[in-house]
Amino acid sequence: MNEKLHEIKKMLQEDGYKLTPQREATVRILLEKDKEHLSAEDIYMLVKDKAPDIGLATVYRTLELLSELRIVHKLNFGDGVARYEITSDDEGHHHHHIVCLECGKLEEFEDDLLEEIEKRIESTKNFQIVDHRLSFFGYCKDCKDKPKSERPKMKIE
Amino acid sequence: MNEKLHEIKKMLQEDGYKLTPQREATVRILLEKDKEHLSAEDIYMLVKDKAPDIGLATVYRTLELLSELRIVHKLNFGDGVARYEITSDDEGHHHHHIVCLECGKLEEFEDDLLEEIEKRIESTKNFQIVDHRLSFFGYCKDCKDKPKSERPKMKIE
DNA sequence: CTTATTGCAAAAGTTTTGCACTATA
DNA sequence: TATAGTGCAAAACTTTTGCAATAAG
Numbered sequence: 001m002n003e004k005l006h007e008i009k010k011m012l013q014e015d016g017y018k019l020t021p022q023r024e025a026t027v028r029i030l031l032e033k034d035k036e037h038l039s040a041e042d043i044y045m046l047v048k049d050k051a052p053d054i055g056l057a058t059v060y061r062t063l064e065l066l067s068e069l070r071i072v073h074k075l076n077f078g079d080g081v082a083r084y085e086i087t088s089d090d091e092g093h094h095h096h097h098i099v100c101l102e103c104g105k106l107e108e109f110e111d112d113l114l115e116e117i118e119k120r121i122e123s124t125k126n127f128q129i130v131d132h133r134l135s136f137f138g139y140c141k142d143c144k145d146k147p148k149s150e151r152p153k154m155k156i157e
Numbered sequence: 158m159n160e161k162l163h164e165i166k167k168m169l170q171e172d173g174y175k176l177t178p179q180r181e182a183t184v185r186i187l188l189e190k191d192k193e194h195l196s197a198e199d200i201y202m203l204v205k206d207k208a209p210d211i212g213l214a215t216v217y218r219t220l221e222l223l224s225e226l227r228i229v230h231k232l233n234f235g236d237g238v239a240r241y242e243i244t245s246d247d248e249g250h251h252h253h254h255i256v257c258l259e260c261g262k263l264e265e266f267e268d269d270l271l272e273e274i275e276k277r278i279e280s281t282k283n284f285q286i287v288d289h290r291l292s293f294f295g296y297c298k299d300c301k302d303k304p305k306s307e308r309p310k311m312k313i314e
Numbered sequence: 315c316t317t318a319t320t321g322c323a324a325a326a327g328t329t330t331t332g333c334a335c336t337a338t339a
Numbered sequence: 340t341a342t343a344g345t346g347c348a349a350a351a352c353t354t355t356t357g358c359a360a361t362a363a364g
Contacts, residue, residue, distance in 0.1 A: 018363050020319065040354080055321040060354060076233040080329075081353070098284060101224075101231075107282065114291075117270055121293060125264065127255060129295035136278060137230070138286035175338055177344065197329080212346040217329060237354075238328070319362080326355070336345070 004031055008071055015069065025051040026062045030072060030086045037075060037083040037106065070131060078137075079104060096134040102143035161188055165228055172226065182208040183219045187229060187243040194232060194240040230288050244287065257297040264297075 008027055009019040029046045030038075038046070044059045063084050066072040075083045077099050088095075094114065098107040118129045138144075165184055166176040186203045187195075195203070201216045220241050223229040232240045255264040275286045 013364090016318090018318065020363070022320070053321080057322080057355075058320060061319080064355095074235060076235040078231060078233045078239070080239075082235065098278060098282065098286075100284075101287070107284070109278065109282075111274060113270065113274060117268060118293065121255060121266070125255070125266075126298040127257075127264075127293075127295055129255075129293045131294040132292060133294070134291045135289060136275065136284075136286050137288040137290075138284055141283035144285045170339090173343085175343065177338070179345075210346080214330075214347080215345060218344085221330095316364095317362100318364100320360080322358095322360105324355105324357085326353105328351100328353080330349105330351070332349085333347095334345105335347105336343100338343075339341100 039081040100140040196238045253291040
């Protein structure tokens with residue numbers, strides 16, 4: 001069992017949850033596809049290869065549990081499906097999302113500027129921050145100047 | 158007819174669309190509630206007061222049209238409902254969310270620091286940003302020291 | 315053993331669509 | 340008058356839930 005998986009198992013157990021084969025298979029997929037933004041359906045399909053008897057509801061329940069424990073981030077890019085990605089280990093290296101509202105193209109960028117804002121909030125509001133989420137929405141270079149008729153249809157990878 | 162509405166009428170007509178009474182009623186609501194994040198259902202209810210015969214499908218179609226024309230922003234907070242707000246003229250009026258994971262309390266705060274990041278993205282990536290979402294998650298001063306097991310489910314918005 | 319977890323199917327909830335009718339430019 | 344737009348109901352989706360059966364610790 002790989003190291004990260006073992007760590008997740010411990011996180012689950014600390015909160016009284018079991019690492020069932022279904023949960024393990026789901027986590028394995030998430031670890032494997034750690035740079036992708038998979039929908040529940042995507043994950044379900046991938047997990048099914050390894051554990052054919054798993055149900056979609058279980059995938060949803062697992063993803064919700066992992067979200068609660070902040071083992072995964074639940075993301076929303078506005079196309080009507082939630083997407084999930086495993087939470088990265090390295091603190092202070094948050095990546096943010098830049099989403100094109102037209103074609104759905106997604107870019108990422110790293111920035112530590114938020115740390116500064118966080119510190120300010122923590123001191124002025126006496127609020128202990130454990131996570132943040134930042135997304136920018138707009139129009140990418142391919143879409144922003146195109147006449148509307150030529151714009152590609154939105155499709156998120 | 159107020160100025161902004163007239164401007165929107167012109168934007169519609171330039172693209173060959175008509176400003177029907179239903180669309181006008183919808184736009185009026187959006188202009189009126191310009192600081193709120195209304196779901197299609199919310200808007201439907203509000204529009205119904207003024208135009209009782211309007212159908213929900215028409216509201217959806219209108220909102221999609223206005224989104225395409227970039228007259229409204231379609232937003233997603235991750236709670237399974239799309240929200241809409243009229244595209245604001247005045248830049249620099251963004252508010253961010255601070256969500257307590259324990260009690261679900263939501264605070265807002267204004268900050269212009271993101272403008273700086275936005276400008277950098279706009280120039281380095283040639284990406285026209287129209288909106289952003291920034292949320293911080295953590296524990297408010299009242300909940301900071303409560304046991305983890307009692308945390309209620311997070312509720313966005 | 316105990317009780318959390320699962321699969322299934324049904325339900326819930328949001329958004330889209332087909333179609334005949336209407337009304338705008 | 341031509342055709343874009345509408346209301347309604349049904350369809351299409353994604354996500355959640357109830358429940359009896361199962362299995363993890």
